[in-house]
Amino acid sequence: GQNIDQPTEMTATEGAIVQINCTYQTSGFNGLFWYQQHAGEAPTFLSYNVLDGLEEKGRFSSFLSRSKGYSYLLLKELQMKDSASYLCAVRDSNYQLIWGAGTKLIIKP
């Protein structure tokens, strides 16, 4: 079966760096997405990786290793507003999205 694994919850301190991991086992691979979802709000697109390596976008970076079925989202200089759930999703060979359950990130002052 197809599976996406990510930690349920993480805690970090304001100003620090946090890495949220995502491992996947899917039927084929056509890209990996990270979305941010604040409590009670819509998920919003953060990043897309289809080739191995690091994609940097301001304070957020996303890494992909296709051979390992692994990605991480790196958040630097954490701010209180980064408290949210982070959803990992993989597009499979049929171009369908498989979603992880999300990682709830708690930022403490």
Place this chain on the structure above:
Amino acid sequence: DVKVTQSSRYLVKRTGEKVFLECVQDMDHENMFWYRQDPGLGLRLIYFSYDVKMKEKGDIPEGYSVSREKKERFSLILESASTNQTSMYLCATKGGGEVTGELFFGEGSRLTVL
């Protein structure tokens, strides 16, 4: 900016009632999706549509139907609501021909079935 609007943020219905959830988008996107989101589970696809009057079953279509009479509007219908359909329902859209193909989501409709 893409705007995806869901008609109701919160609904409370009784078992057996018919429920309509409406979604409207203003960016002329071809593809529209209905997901449900439950604690501890990833988003699960109920139905999607890639064109007017076209619909495809997702992973969990049982107990649901959809309607897409106009490009901008995609409706989710629960013919006879049951308590196990208590959930957050998310509508999403996607344009065609884009490299990344990211989804744009509505704010969600939280449905409680008593």
